[in-house]
Amino acid sequence: MHRADLYFSFRSPYSYLALPKWRAIVRDYDLTIDLKPVYPLAIRQPDFFERNHPNWLRYTIRDVMRVAQHQNIPFGPPRPDPIIQNIATREIAAEQPYIRRLVRTGQVAARRGRGFAYADEVAQLVWGGAADWHLGDHLAGAAARAGVDMADLDAEAERDAEALDAEVAANQEALEAAGHWGVPTLVFNDEPFFGQDRIDLALWRMEQAGLEKRA
Template sequence: MTLTADLFWSFRSPYSYLAIGRYRALAASHELTINLRPVYPLAIRQPDFFERNHPNWLSYTMRDMIRVAQFHGIPFGPPRPDPIVQNVTTRAIAAEQPYIYRLTRLGQAASRRGKSLGFCHEVARLIWGGAQDWHLGDHLADATRRADLDLAELDAEAVEDAESLDTEIAANQVALEIAGHWGVPTLVFDGEPFFGQDRIEMAKWRMEQKGLRPR
């Protein structure tokens, strides 16, 4: 019996990146389907979030995500460019956002095809794995091809069907909150949320209780 779970996920979240490869490997090695459901990051949903945070929040998060990557042997580099345009000093979010809307709509278009887990992982490896100018040249096209998708097709859909895609993305956020959380990465299995990259083993443990088996 193949089990199913939903993974709520954001392109701007370093912890989402640090979790997705391990979740993808789990789905590949076990009788498990993970439906990745992208959401817009807090910078879009709550632009003042970073301004309201404790002054130590950013420095601690930077330190922690680097050591998590080192601990798990995951390639990690600062995003160049950041998917969110933000003033590093003031933490203010720019009004114009040329990357995150395109990325998230592409992720939802991939979700429509049942391939968002692979697509988002391949793209996240560019953004958070250290690729310079991931938005230029063939970077995204090659990553999309590795997920068995066509970037031109997804881009056309992201433009022509942007309103419907945004409605679906908003529904993903609502579903996440109904499941009992608000942040990413959160895996929801059998109605139970598992928040954070440090809950993967616990999520697997729970799924094993419900019959998860290797392929």
């Protein structure tokens, strides 16, 4: 059994777009992917969007939409955005209940060895075009499909928030120690592969290391 770490943001459209390929690889190969959720730039560097070039956001939106179309992946702007942000001014709100819930429960799921499955199911809710993903039983259904209980995840996320945030910060530090800083990044044998367009390269490297298809 081979293992790899996937550094992932619930607010990153590219993290979402990488999931179908990784899902298929985990299904077909003797590989376990351990989720390492991190907080998005909007939390780690709240002034990032204000400092960035005005074309950055516009280009990113165009690019993720065409990648989704090219790969036939359901895609729609998240409703609501996991980050509460004034799009006109790019200012990030001080209180961020959505992303903190997603990241903390993602880390709880990772503690239980179900992080990748949980991120996969939740990302499909957030980025797959559904409205009001945060309401009703949407998240509970996603968690159930991932093999965990949402009420249990939420309870631990609230009870152990400080420790979970420390674990998430350690994830970010480990990502940077491995040689990158952004998501999605897969790290295998201390080698980072950044972006949804480096998955084939990562698979090639893992096959060099002996990764085989499941019997």
